[in-house]
Amino acid sequence: MSRIRSSQEWEVRASTLARKTTNPIRQIVEHLQVEPNPEKELIALSIGDPTTFGNLNPPDQLLQAVRESIELHKSRGYAPSKGHYEARVAVAKYSAHQGEVSPEDVILTSGCSHAIEMVITAIADCGQNILIPRPGFSIYQTLSEGFGIKTKYYNLLPNEHWKIDLDDLESQIDDDTVAIVINNPSNPCGSVYDKEHLYEILEIASRNKVPIIADEIYEHFVFAGRQFTPISSISKDVPVLTCSGLTKRFLVPGWRMGWVVIHDRNDVLGKEIRLALSNLSMRILGPSALIQTALPAILECTPQSFFDEVLLFIETQAKLAYKELRVAPGLRPIEPQGAMYMMIEIKMALFPEFKDECQFVESLVAEQSVFCLPGQCFEYPNYMRIVLTVPEDKLREACQRITIFCKEHVIGEKRKEIETNDIVNNVEVICDDITNVL
Ligand SMILES: Cc1ncc(COP(=O)(O)O)c(C=O)c1O
The missing domain is CATH 3.40.640.10 (Type I PLP-dependent aspartate aminotransferase-like (Major domain))
Structure with a gap:
């Protein structure tokens, strides 16, 4: 006679392995309130898949x-x-x-x-x-x-x-x-x-x-x-x-x-x-x-020239992003030496309206439609990561929008400094223009 199971009800449970398997990036990103600004095209600097934008193709x-x-x-x-x-x-x-x-x-x-x-x-x-x-x-x-x-x-x-x-x-x-x-x-x-x-x-x-x-x-x-x-x-x-x-x-x-x-x-x-x-x-x-x-x-x-071209592209992108973001107030990009990413420190003390870098990233999406991965995805708060494989024009545009965002949100003292610098820069540009005309 076959043994009868004690329970006669369906009771299908997920295994311990399945329950305990998590992906912190997915979890953090899914909890972010990321609604892009409808007036600006979303630029995702978050995806580590070099094929995403179709600009990099195998030979x-x-x-x-x-x-x-x-x-x-x-x-x-x-x-x-x-x-x-x-x-x-x-x-x-x-x-x-x-x-x-x-x-x-x-x-x-x-x-x-x-x-x-x-x-x-x-x-x-x-x-x-x-x-x-x-x-x-x-x-x-x-x-x-x-x-x-x-x-x-x-x-x-x-x-x-x-x-x-x-x-x-x-x-x-x-x-x-x-x-x-x-x-x-x-x-x-x-x-x-x-x-x-x-x-x-x-x-x-x-x-x-x-x-x-x-x-x-x-x-x-x-x-x-x-x-x-x-x-x-x-x-x-x-x-x-x-x-x-x-x-x-x-x-x-x-x-x-x-x-x-x-x-x-x-x-x-x-x-x-x-x-x-x-x-x-x-x-x-x-x-x-x-x-x-x-x-x-x-x-x-696969020809060596293919690898060389891809690498040169990523390195040029790294330089571009580093140069652009170095002037973003409150940020400190750390220049990469390889791979296809750059980490950027967000000096959170200069952005007191944001509780943490996740909130910073959320607002960056909401206002500028640029999405970067918050450092918490890598167990490293107060930083964000950008991907360097996006097309050049998009990367440049994204960095400029990040800079505008920082200028708009950095706290008073720092902002005054920026405004003064902007005036000085403008005066310098006007002086240069006059000199050129003369
Ligand atoms: C450091 C590192 N290891 C492993 C992987 C996974 O590679 P694969 O897609 O071949 O599984 C990645 C993918 O982004 C990665 O960044």
């Missing part, structure tokens, strides 16, 4: 690779859950700047987020913790919380190009710490760490025997004068699990192609962690075979 070689992949029988079937061998060979070759990489060290994933989820859940259990940057991208928290994996923040230093506060980092490590997440180049900061700083981080990881998860999705997004060093390339003993993918550099976030590269020179992780990653890859049987089949051609045929 035809990339599209052609996928077109050809459609014709292949292979691209319709299941791939091995870690990915097609040829695709992993291509990623290993592409990732050679990270240190020696064999195809066995590569696992293909559905975007970089999936790579991050895979590495976190391969080494962390409920109750253990990972260290993550503040300010930082919220995905690490989103991916961990539901599993009961704790996230502990270490601070970045805004006045030192967002370097890691090393004392703070080390003080956060405890017996339950299983990984340090490093995001370089950084979202939201746009910082790029030099080799010396990476050595300092590795020293702490080595001393405390904590592996590193390197989120390097913005690898190579580095402005002139800076150099990108993958942390794995200089690690002697610390195992590094690098997460990256096509998403940003190839301008195809929707294709959802990412990967994990395992760097473990001293065989610290052993077979166990490789097996763990392999087991976890079976949960979704690997990412899209269509893109996997195209991957070798994508990685080999």
Whole structure:
């Protein structure tokens, strides 16, 4: 006789994992009262998707690779859950700047987020913790919380190009710490760490025997004068699990192609962690075979000139936004060194009518129809983040509107100073005009 359930009523409940999985950006943004000014077109400087405005497009070689992949029988079937061998060979070759990489060290994933989820859940259990940057991208928290994996923040230093506060980092490590997440180049900061700083981080990881998860999705997004060093390339003993993918550099976030590269020179992780990653890859049987089949051609045929052009565009945008916003009263933009974002400090004391930066951002939308992400999305109040991939005219217009907004809302003393400066500037312009005429 079959057993009868005690309850005869429908009672379908959400799982703990589902209930505890949250996305702070979505939560904060959904709670904002963002009604744009109907007289001005909305300019969203908030979306980290470089395809949003249609001004940045991948080269035809990339599209052609996928077109050809459609014709292949292979691209319709299941791939091995870690990915097609040829695709992993291509990623290993592409990732050679990270240190020696064999195809066995590569696992293909559905975007970089999936790579991050895979590495976190391969080494962390409920109750253990990972260290993550503040300010930082919220995905690490989103991916961990539901599993009961704790996230502990270490601070970045805004006045030192967002370097890691090393004392703070080390003080956060405890017996339950299983990984340090490093995001370089950084979202939201746009910082790029030099080799010396990476050595300092590795020293702490080595001393405390904590592996590193390197989120390097913005690898190579580095402005002139800076150099990108993958942390794995200089690690002697610390195992590094690098997460990256096509998403940003190839301008195809929707294709959802990412990967994990395992760097473990001293065989610290052993077979166990490789097996763990392999087991976890079976949960979704690997990412899209269509893109996997195209991957070798994508990685080999994309011309360097494409990367150079995109980077030059973003760097020019960074300079433009920095120059424009430096003169906005009450703001302090922090010049980025790479990635595609800029953080801007809002000197809240000069805007006492706003309780916090969320209110500042709300009013900015209501009056000027410019939307920036409040710092709270990155656990960093009193700041806002802008995205640099929007078209030049829109970025310029947005920065000018932000400046007008600041001039209108900054407190009395500061405003008097601005008005005096404006008069002085006007007088100077008139004098210049007269001189020119004479
Ligand atoms: C720092 C960082 N890591 C990971 C991701 C996720 O990348 P993907 O879209 O490939 O999952 C993003 C996306 O914005 C990001 O900014």
